[in-house]
Amino acid sequence: MALEFPIIFLLSTHLEAETLQRLEDEIPTLTYDINEAEVVLGNISRKQRALFELRKHKLETSEIPGSDDPTDSPRRKRVRTTAPADDVSDTASEAESEAGTKTTPVKPSASTVKVVKLSWFTDSQKAGKVLPLGGDYLLYEGRKVPKTPVKSPSLPRAEDVLKRAMADAAARPGARPSSSQGYGRQFIHRSSQPPMLRQTTTDDEVNKHLPPIPEYLHTTYSCQRPTPVHPPNEAFIEQLTKIRTARTLAGDQIGVRAYSSAIATIAAYPYTISSAQEVGRLPGCGNKIALLFQEFKETGEIQEAKEDESDPKLAVLRLFYEIWGAGETTAREFYNRGWRDLDDVIEYGWESLTRVQQIGVKYYDELQLKIPRAEVADIANTILKHANKIHKGFQMVIVGGYRRGKLESGDVDVVLSHPDDAATRNVVESIVVSLEEAKYITHTLILSTKNSERGQLPVSWKGNARKAGSGFDTLDKALVVWQDPKWATGESKNPNPHRRVDIIISPWKTAGCAVLGWSSGTTFQRDLRRYCKKERSLKFDSSGIRSRMDGSWVDLESGPNGEPAPDMLTAERRVFAGLGLGYRPPEERCTG
Incomplete structure (x- = not known):
């Protein structure tokens, strides 16, 4: 029986x-x-x-004997960075997207x-x-602990917020248009046109003596150019970046790509630009960017960038955009609900936020703080130490902005790998548990073991009909909130700021792709994928390279006799060589 x-x-x-x-x-x-x-x-x-x-x-539980319910949501308006502590203070492990x-x-x-x-x-x-x-x-x-349905903010309350914002705007001199014109409508840039591109006799003489365009700038792929972290025309690039950010917040993807291409080209140009004509001849720039440079040269700024910085709507969108777990689409959604600050998000929308966003709101000010290089290295070495406690022989590369030479980083990104495939399988879970026990990780927000679940085999290319947005790598990873548990005596509460940390685990056979993908600037990565597609009929992401012809994995990291790479950086160099690209050190991949 x-x-x-x-x-x-x-x-x-x-x-x-x-x-x-x-x-x-x-x-x-x-x-x-x-x-x-x-x-x-x-x-x-x-x-x-x-x-x-x-x-x-x-599955949320409270240990028997029971404790207070940790899921209480806020009932009253709170100071912006003191989001309901009980909702988000316990370590959580949730695979949530934006x-x-x-x-x-x-x-x-x-x-x-x-x-x-x-x-x-x-x-x-x-x-x-x-x-x-x-x-x-x-x-x-x-x-x-029973879960309760998400309650959308009640319409009257949201309307109250909207009415309040409209009243505030109307009370100010030079108030913005009323909501009859639509708060949610994509705004149009209001800047006056830059002066017409004019060329004087002096300019004409100067242009005859302009430096030649470097050969590498004749390509449209920024992955084929050296792009330093501090280019000669950094001040002009900063103005263009402000405009690109405004286009991002407005949802103007075409504008974002156009400005990204222009920024990447100018960042790779090795000479200080002297005239608008010098800009106009560069690939990806053209007359529009030339006109903006002429305005910048004459006034020291670009009016469009200045107006964007002072635009009250953009200021709110930028605030929401910088919440961890909320991208530009979510920022516009929050704005269109009538919310104007983090207090509104907490009071009217807390229950509708994902847990990642709740953490982003609670620790908003701390997560905006930059992380010095010494602290980045200290965090990374702590992670490596715990990985080697589990299985000796792990190697690590600190990637992201740190590897590109930035003095400060917004978060910490590390790629771990091991020559033994068995060592990397499911190890991300063990590393997280070990760091939780040592009190370094306060929240585990995204935990993915997709790579281990399929036996760490590279994913075959499924064809061009795949759903948009599915190209992100499938490596095992943990996105966590970190806080150094050690502090000087005399403080009753840990004063160390919370940090964003990404732990990525790669099998040894594709570690070079992981290091390359996670080390390079955004436009460099975009153009690398575009280069692989157009020039090599390959599909590249951080979890490996696949053929677009038959979907098979393409091994570019093994040696001529099939021997594995001796280390992760050698594997990365082999990927460059296998793709027919000259090696670019990470300090030359700063495309933005």
Whole structure:
């Protein structure tokens, strides 16, 4: 007679595919919905791992004996950077994108859940009876915290905010147009036209002696050019970048690409520009950028950039855009709801935010702080130390702006790899748990193990019909909030700022692609993908290179006899060579 087990959810962690399949066949009360489960069964042995798995599967619990409900939402308006602490103070592990997913009510289930060792089930089978769920078998018991449906901000309240903003605007001299013209409408740049491009006799003489355009600037691919972190025309580029940011916030993707191309070209130009004609001859610039330079040369600024900086709507959009987890689309959505500051987001929209966005609001001011190079290196070395505690032999490259030579970074990005493929499989989970236990990680917001789940095999190219936005790499990664747990005595509360940290795990066979993809500027990455597509019929991303002809993985990192690269930086150089590109050190990939 079949044993009467409670409803069981089986964790796939540390189970081979054949073992997992066998256990699923043997458990008579198996459920694939963890919210229904009375017992969570896993090949794990520690309480901390049990808690990690519950968070990973988005099952909120309070340990028995119970504690206060951690899901209270704000009831009153709060100071902008003191978002409801209880909502976001506990470490969480959730795979959420910028758009996020809204919480839905769970179906009725047992009110408590026990996480037990796999040996409880196997021993019960051997004994021919269901053994007690206590003793050495039990890792954790908790009461399920019911999820509540997301409530959209009530219309009257949102209208009140909108009316208030309109009244404030009307009360100011030179107020902006009323809402009858549409707060949500894409605004049109209001700058006066720069002066017509005129050429004097002196200019004509100067142009005869302009320096030749470097050969590498005749290509449209910025991945084929040296682009330093501090180019000769940095002040002009700064003005263009302000305009590009405004176009980004307005949703003008064509304008963003046009300005990005012009910025990348001017950043790679090795001479100080002296005339508008000198700009107009550069690839990707043309008459529009030339006119802007003429205005910049004559006045020291660009009126359009100046107006964008002082535009009150853009100021609000920029504020929302800089919330971690909220891109330009979300920023416009917040604005169109009538929200004008972080207080409005907390008071009227807290329950509709993703957890990533809640964290971004709570730690907004701290996450805007730049991270000095010494601190970036210290954080990265701590991560490497914990990785090597799990399995010796890990190598690491600090990527992002740090590797491109920036003195300060907005976040910390590290790529870890190991010559033994078995060492990198599912290791991101173990690293996160280790850093959580050491109190370095306060929140785990995105945890992806897609690469491990498919056996760390490179993904085949699925063709050009793939859904837009699906090109982001599928490497294992954890996006976390970090806080140094050590501080000087005398402080009652940790004064160290919270930091954004991305931990990326790459198999050794594609580590060169990972380092290349995560080290380069945005336009460099865009043009590298475009180059691979147009010139080599290849699909590139940080998780590997695939053929667009037959979808197969293309190995550019192994040596001539198939031997693996000796280190991650050698692998990166081999990718450049295999693509027919001259190697560009990271300090020359600063395209913006």
